[in-house]
Amino acid sequence: MKVLVLGGDGFCGWPTSLHLSDIGHDVIVVDNLSRRAIDLELEVESLTPIRPMGERVAVWKELTGKEIGFVNLDLAKEYDRFEQLLRTERPDAIVHFGEQRAAPYSMRSSAAKRYTVDNNVSGTHNVLAAVVATGLDIALVHLGTMGVYGYGWSGSAPIPEGYLTVKVPTPDGDLEREILHPANPGSVYHMTKTLDQLLFAFYAKNDKLRITDLHQGIVWGTQTPQTALDERLINRFDYDGDYGTVLNRFLMQAAIGHPLTVHGTGGQTRAFIHIRDTVRCIQIALENPPVAGEQVKVFNQVTETYRVRNLANLISSLTGVEVANLPNPRQEAAENDLNVEREQFVKLGLNPTLLSDGLLEESRDVAQKYRDRADTSKIIARSTWRQGMETSPDLVTK
């Protein structure tokens, strides 16, 4: 099938584009390179030496003979070009990663909050409006986040895959109703994904669009079989305080001998998924779209849950690097349990990659290989959820 990958230059988007191309789909990446532009703004770079999109797709063609298209386009600001692209390309499906995706970045300033909301909401709504305007039957797969649910909301009940069955008291007795799980986002970034859910619900109802929303956990790992084919195809590895995700950060910190940065108590339990499973989940979602008129299909795209301090202790015991307990720049619960339903992907064939599978080493090796590219002044998380919250100074100065 023909698939547009919106945000196909990013950490999840690039390996997904390669995977979909590898299994025979006709892939076109749509990306305005905003993620690279934010690296410039933050004065940081991927630990891995990622190549320009032109080189990436040229190398992919050289190695495999497969073509990946690339359109440099801002979804939030270039609606007319996007609608025209749909009319010209007539894709069967769209995979939508094209949103600002870092919670800390979304909280660092008024400008970053506004950029995150304006970019994510307008971009996503433009995609929906364009699909309706063209009248094309295009299935949409969108990357949400586990963060839409909040943490620990419903006691011992596991977080369901999107929809929650509740009883509503009425004068005639309790009514059972299935509702979208109540939203409890922890940052402006997470909030935008809760807004997206309402956009999707409306367009699925009013226009019968076929939409799948994937509530993904924290992604770890770096390479997929395709990105590992050639160094010029290498995936991003973010380690900075805004864009780096917790497990990859620990692996990188261990590789350079930096104390493992636990912000807050480390009692936060979060859901995780390896990048290799991300790309498989996208494939499965594309192969199992809802039918027109059905409600939005929601999957929890996670394979394991871990408490942050347990991850830190695990990496510490494997590497001998100490754990540093730092002030938490976020406003979040100090401790939470997390029990997540995640049966759907397994039933559809996902064979999860677990921490215990030894893939920790793969990421550590990547981090080792490129350790000299690290800037230790970018490691501490300092984007605070409110003005005036305490942050840590640098722990290591070169």
Add this chain to the structure above:
Amino acid sequence: MKVLVLGGDGFCGWPTSLHLSDIGHDVIVVDNLSRRAIDLELEVESLTPIRPMGERVAVWKELTGKEIGFVNLDLAKEYDRFEQLLRTERPDAIVHFGEQRAAPYSMRSSAAKRYTVDNNVSGTHNVLAAVVATGLDIALVHLGTMGVYGYGWSGSAPIPEGYLTVKVPTPDGDLEREILHPANPGSVYHMTKTLDQLLFAFYAKNDKLRITDLHQGIVWGTQTPQTALDERLINRFDYDGDYGTVLNRFLMQAAIGHPLTVHGTGGQTRAFIHIRDTVRCIQIALENPPVAGEQVKVFNQVTETYRVRNLANLISSLTGVEVANLPNPRQEAAENDLNVEREQFVKLGLNPTLLSDGLLEESRDVAQKYRDRADTSKIIARSTWRQGMETSPDLVTK
């Protein structure tokens, strides 16, 4: 207190600004005149001859000695000017009417859908981000809509004021939880108000902003004691298929001898409020803000519910004008009951203005007086919820 009225040039905003000024508040209207610009786009005018803002505030000062400020500013596009305005004026409160407010307009084209989402979401989020950035303690009162709830969702249970108590089944038995009432918007416009709710919930939680969200019914009537003081202060009266609201449209149609336009079965039950009560409700909300750290305070701002065909039959029996049953351009339930909790405002002193109070005549008189300004080609509702839905031709041609 000093109050900024965002959207203070509009149908609800202008009488609210006059009312708040009249009772002694220091009022500054912030408006980009977008409502007047949309009239130009739709090639329609208010039935009443509204005057420019400069003249409006000059007449108010001439008659009462009270000054109302006016700042022409686009909330969605001029964030920096808005933040600076807050720093300069240091208001105690903001009343936020500054959103595109017509469901049919929000559905008429891809461009209108996108304008409604971009304008409403970015504008509202800019207000929140600016309040946080300034660190000022400003209470925010926002106009929501009864349409956030959808219609007929919970059987015989009345629609609560914002929050619904539900039971969540867990392995340890049912947990009782108070949740924001699930959203079920019927148009892109209504959807934006459901997005606003999530913005408010997040900023109330993370930044302890003090926010009140008023879920208003369909407003009818034209004048308040202040707008009636002088013809140059007159309020808008919209009668066109996009912006006109059902009861005022019936009154205007009766005044010009046009059949009363019931789109669909007329079995839709909706909530209503007179414009005189709108301004009183805003005053009450301003006088009863939440405290910092409290959740968003939600009121249902409605006084009566009526079924559309019953309203049409009532006006028909009073005036002898026939009822015309026309195709429905909306996708909505043909028939619904509506039972709405609305005790809070009454407890705080609202004495509702009811249809039976004879105020129907006031609006009919306004419609009679300006009947020659009507353009009968603008009466039929033709903004369809999906492409290809049937609409009616004009019933009367001049």
